[in-house]
Amino acid sequence: MKILILGFEYLPVKVGGLAEAITSIAETLANMGNEVMVFTPSHGHKEGRKVASFEVLGERVEVYERWQNGVRVFAISDPVLDNKDVYGPGWEGLLNKVLRFARGGVGTLNLLLEREGKPDVLHFHDWHTVLTGALIKKYFQIPSVFTIHRLNKSKIPGHYFHEANLGELAPFPDIDPEYVGAYIADVVTTVSRSYLWEEWDFYKNFEGKATYVYNGIDCSFWNEEFLESRDLPRHERRRKILESLGLRDGIAFMFIGRFDKGQKGVDTLLRSIDLLANSHPEEFSNMRFLIIGKGDPELEKWARELEGKYPDKVKVITEMLKREFTRELYGSVDFTLVPSYFEPFGLVQMEAMCLGAIPIGSAVGGIRDTIVSLDRDKENATGFLVPPKDAEALANAILKAAELRKRDVDLLKKMRQNGKKRAKEVFTWENACRRYLRAYKNDIDKAVGFLR
Ligand code: NHF
Numbered sequence: 193m194k195i196l197i198l199g200f201e202y203l204p205v206k207v208g209g210l211a212e213a214i215t216s217i218a219e220t221l222a223n224m225g226n227e228v229m230v231f232t233p234s235h236g237h238k239e240g241r242k243v244a245s246f247e248v249l250g251e252r253v254e255v256y257e258r259w260q261n262g263v264r265v266f267a268i269s270d271p272v273l274d275n276k277d278v279y280g281p282g283w284e285g286l287l288n289k290v291l292r293f294a295r296g297g298v299g300t301l302n303l304l305l306e307r308e309g310k311p312d313v314l315h316f317h318d319w320h321t322v323l324t325g326a327l328i329k330k331y332f333q334i335p336s337v338f339t340i341h342r343l344n345k346s347k348i349p350g351h352y353f354h355e356a357n358l359g360e361l362a363p364f365p366d367i368d369p370e371y372v373g374a375y376i377a378d379v380v381t382t383v384s385r386s387y388l389w390e391e392w393d394f395y396k397n398f399e400g401k402a403t404y405v406y407n408g409i410d411c412s413f414w415n416e417e418f419l420e421s422r423d424l425p426r427h428e429r430r431r432k433i434l435e436s437l438g439l440r441d442g443i444a445f446m447f448i449g450r451f452d453k454g455q456k457g458v459d460t461l462l463r464s465i466d467l468l469a470n471s472h473p474e475e476f477s478n479m480r481f482l483i484i485g486k487g488d489p490e491l492e493k494w495a496r497e498l499e500g501k502y503p504d505k506v507k508v509i510t511e512m513l514k515r516e517f518t519r520e521l522y523g524s525v526d527f528t529l530v531p532s533y534f535e536p537f538g539l540v541q542m543e544a545m546c547l548g549a550i551p552i553g554s555a556v557g558g559i560r561d562t563i564v565s566l567d568r569d570k571e572n573a574t575g576f577l578v579p580p581k582d583a584e585a586l587a588n589a590i591l592k593a594a595e596l597r598k599r600d601v602d603l604l605k606k607m608r609q610n611g612k613k614r615a616k617e618v619f620t621w622e623n624a625c626r627r628y629l630r631a632y633k634n635d636i637d638k639a640v641g642f643l644r
Contacts, residue, residue, distance in 0.1 A: 193226045193227070193312045193313060193629070193632060194226070194227045194229075194308075194309060194310075194311045194312045194313075195221055195226050195227065195228050195229070195311060195312065195313050195315060195632070196229050196230075196231065196301070196311035196313070196314050196315070196328075196334070197214065197217070197218050197228060197229070197230045197231070197315045197316075197317070198230075198231050198232070198297065198314070198315070198316040198317065198321040198324050198325055198328075199211075199214035199230060199231075199232050199316075199317045199318075199321065200232065200233065200278065200279075200293070200317070200318060200320035200321055201214065201232070201278060202214055202215055202218075202230055202232040202265060203215040203260075204237065205232070205235045205237050205278060207278050207279065209341070209537075209539045210317070210318065210341050210342075212410075212539070213317075213341060213383070213407050213537075214230075214317050216407075216408060216410060216621045216624075217315075217621065217624065217625060217628065218230050218263045219260075219261045219262060219263055219621075220408075220621040220622060220624070220625045221625050221628070221629070222261070222262035222263045223262060224622070224625060224629075226629075228262070228263045228264070229263075229264045229265075229266065229308070229311070230263055230264070230265045230266065231266050231268060231293075231297050231300060231301075231324070232265065232266070232267055232268070233267070233268055233269075233273040233278075233289055233292075233293045233296075234256065234267040234268060234269035234273050234274050235273070235274070235275065235276055235277075235278050236274050236275065236276040237267060238254075238256045238267055238269050238274070239256060239258045239267065240256045240257050240258030240259075240265070240267070241256065241257050241258070242254055242255070242256055242257075243255050243256070243257040243266070243304070244299075244300055244303045244304065246299050246303060248270070248292075248295045248296065248299060249295075251270055251271070252270065253268065253269065253270045253292075253295075253296045253299060253300075254268075254269045254270070255267070255268055255269070255296075255300050255303075256269060266300060266304075268292075268293060268296040268297060268300060270292055270296060272285075272288050272289055272292045273289055273292050273293060273296065275289070279320075286320075287348055287349075287352055289320075290320050290322075290323055290348075290352065290369075291323060291352050291355055291356055293320070293321070293323070293324050294323035294324040294326075294327045294356045294358075295327070295356060297324035297327065297328060298324070298327040298328055298331055301328055301331075301332065302331070305332075310332060310334065311334055312334075312335070312632070313334065313335050313336065313337065313632040314328055314329065314334040314335070314336040314337070315336070315337045315339065315628070315632070316336065316337075316338055316339070316373065316377075317338075317339045317341060318339070318340065318341050318342070318344075319340075319344050319369040319370050319373060321373075322338070322369040322370070322372050322373035322376075323352065323353065323356045323358060323369070325338065325373060325376065325377070326356075326358050326361060326372060326373070326376050327356060327357065327358060329376050330357075330358065335378050335632070335634070336376070336377045336378055336379075337377060337378065337379045337380075337381060337628070337631050337632060338373040338374055338376075338377035338379075338380050338381070339380075339381045339382065339383070339405070340370060340373075340374075340380070340381070340382045340383075340536075341382075341383055341536055341537075342536045343370060343391055343394060343536075344370060345368070345370070345394075346368070347366035347367055347368050347369075348366065348367060348368075348369055349365065349366060349367075350362035350363075350364060350365050350366060350367050353367060353372075361375075361376070370394070371397070374394075374395075374397070374398040374401070374402075375398070377401065378401060378634055379401050379403065379631045379632075379634055379636065380395070380398050380401050380402045380403070381402075381403050381404060381405045381628075381631055382395070382402075382404050382405075382536060383404065383405065383406065383407050383536045383537035383558060384404055384406055384407075384536060384537050384557050384558035384560075384561045384562075385404045385406075385561055386556065386557050386558070386560045386561050387404070387534070387535070387536045387537070387556075387557035387558060388402065388403070388404045388639055389639070389644060390534065390556065390557060392639075392641075392644075395639060396641055399638075399639070399640070399641055400638060401638065402638060402639045403631065403636055403637060403638050403639055404639070405624055405627045405628055405631060406537065406558070406561070406562075406619060406623070406624055406627075407537040407539075407558070407619070407621075407624060408619050408620045408621035408622070408623065408624045409539070409542035409543065409545075409546060409615050409619050409620075410621065411546045411612075411615055411616050413515070413519070414519060414522070414542075414543045414546035414547055415546065415547075416523055416547060416548065418516075418519065419519065419520060419523040419547075420516075420520060421433075421520060421523070421524065422523075426523075426524070426548070427441075429520075429523060429524035430444050430524045430525060430526065432524070433520060433521060433524040433525075434480055434524075437482065437507050437509075438507065439480050439504065439505075439507055440480075440504065441480075442478050442479055442480040442505070443478055443479050443480065443526050443527075443593075443594045443597045443598075444480045444482065444524070444525040444526050444527070445479065445480065445481050445482070445525065445526065445527045445528075445529055445552075445590060445593075446481075446482040446483075446484065446521055446522075446525040446527070446528050446529065446549065447461050447481070447482070447483045447484065447485070447528075447529045447530075447531070448484040448485060448518065448521075448528070448540055449484075449485045449530075449532075449540060450485055450486075450487045451485050451486055451487035451488045451491040451492055451495070452487050452488055452491070453488055453490075453491065454533065455532055455533055455534060455535070456485075456531070456532050456533075457531035457532045457533050457554065457580065457581065458483070458485065458491050458495070458531070459491065459494070460531045460580070460581055460582070460583050460586055461483070461529055461531050461583075461586065462483075462491075462494055462495060462498055463583035464531075464583040464584070464586040464587040464590065465481055465498055465502070465505075465506065465587075466498070467583055467584060467587040468587050468590060468591070469501075469502060469505075471587075472587075472591060475591055475594055475595075476505065477505075478594065479505060479590070479594060480505055480506075480507070481505060481506045481507070482507050482509065482521065482525065483495050483498075483499075483506065483507070483508045483509070484508075484509045484510075484513065484518075484521075485509075485510070486510040486511075492508075492510060495508045496508055518543075519547065521549075522543055522544055522546075522547035522548075522549045523547045523548065523549070524549075525549050526549070526550065526593070526597055526604075527549060527550050527551070527552055527590075527593050528540060528541065528544035528549040528550070528551045528552070529551075529552050529553070529586070529590075530544075530551055530552070530553035530554065530559055531553070531554055531578075531580070531586055532553070532554050532556060532557075532559060532580065533554070533556070533580050533581055534556050534557055534580070535554070535556055535557040535558050535559050536557050536558060537557065537558035537562075538553075538557065538558045538559050538562070541553050541558075541559050541562055541563055541575070542562060542615055542619060544611075545562070545563075545574055545575070545611035545612060545614060545615040546611075546612060546615045546616070548608040548611065548612060550574070550575050550576075550593070550604060550607050550608060550611065551563055551574070551575035551576070551611070552575060552576040552578065552586070552589050552590065552593060553575060553576070553577060553578070554577070554578060554579070554580035554581075555577040555578065555579060555580070556580050559577070560577060562574075562614070562615075562619060563575040563576075563577055564610065564614070565577035566607070570603075572610055572614075573606075573607050573610060574607055574610045574611035574614050575607065575611065576589045576592070576593060
């Protein structure tokens with residue numbers, strides 16, 4: 193199939209998990225024998241050959257084409273799109289980029305159409321590409337799939353639609369672009385089954401076209417074989433890495449993620465550490481917590497205070513870690529904590545499973561769908577699930593995990609193996625793309641409200 197993908201992030205330009213996901217989808221589809229083109233704003237990354245140059249309302253737009261792992265990537269460039277701030281500067285800066293990308297995107301396809309032929313399908317990702325998707329659909333009527341990686345639930349002024357020549361989609365002063373994207377698409381997907389149902393208030397408006405396609409995980413990087421310490425037994429790796437961070441050996445729990453107040457649940461974790469220290473001092477004395485991330489200054493301060501209170505148990509790391517070092521950590525700690533309030537798919541629990549750091553996560557979205565919880569299925573368990581925003585439940589799960597670490601190492605070993613197998617065999621990008629290919633043909637099961 194000839195597939196045109198639109199993404200606001202594409203590697204090496206990356207802000208979060210979105211870039212990894214879109215890039216993996218494009219490359220896997222190409223590997224499977226499809227012809228894949230990607231349109232993305234340059235964000236200052238103008239690599240490759242200049243293949244088009246045209247004017248939009250008096251301003252020059254240039255298009256740079258590069259081959260990247262079997263995919264043809266077209267970076268669309270103009271003075272606004274070249275800004276290195278991917279989602280800015282500011283809200284207006286972002287909206288301007290969204291508008292420029294729409295005009296530049298349709299201009300690019302218009303110019304390349306004869307040379308390239310018409311794509312069989314258009315696959316656009318997240319709300320930032322909705323105007324581009326809508327405009328391409330308007331001029332070329334290509335069957336399209338809209339993938340929502342994370343609902344944003346905000347509105348943009350309708351005049352941006354009018355300026356993009358999409359006035360027919362903006363009958364009100366403020367418009368939610370996610371509604372528009374889902375309205376114009378033939379199939380709407382999100383990245384996990386649970387997230388789809390958790391957000392049914394949105395997706396029910398598009399019943400008949402809404403479905404899910406799980407992300408995958410690239411276990412070729414998140415792989416024990418590449419650990420520097422791969423020859424050591426796991427408990428030795430743990431001792432070594434904890435010592436290198438200034439802590440004595442103990443049962444190691446790691447949190448890694450953005451410190452934010454709305455999603456990642458670092459506050460729940462900090463509360464549960466205090467709970468454990470107060471209610472189970474003996475067990476707590478044997479626990480070590482690595483809290484890695486940055487973001488909200490209040491949360492950072494709170495984490496630092498906790499580190500000050502329990503300096504031999506808690507280590508807070510707020511600088512950016514190299515991916516290779518993060519891999520060593522996953523390959524050494526006993527457990528990874530993923531206390532998100534919500535998570536469309538979530539990468540952390542997958543990376544953790546690939547490297548045997550048994551996840552303890554919230555029973556939400558992709559975390560819920562990817563972890564098989566010990567209390568539900570002992571044979572196939574890969575981790576522990578707890579209700580979100582519940583510090584007590586998290587503290588109890590941590591206690592239970594620590595207890596098992598002391599008394600049932602064999603069970604933990606089995607859980608590690610189960611996790612690796614599940615990540616490597618079920619959540620592959622090939623499986624994801626097989627499903628996307630079905631979505632492209634609208635030959636895919638849908639979410640049916642009354643069958644929920
Ligand atoms: O993994 C890529 C990512 C997801 O849960 C993640 C999120 C944004 O919030 O699909 O998108």
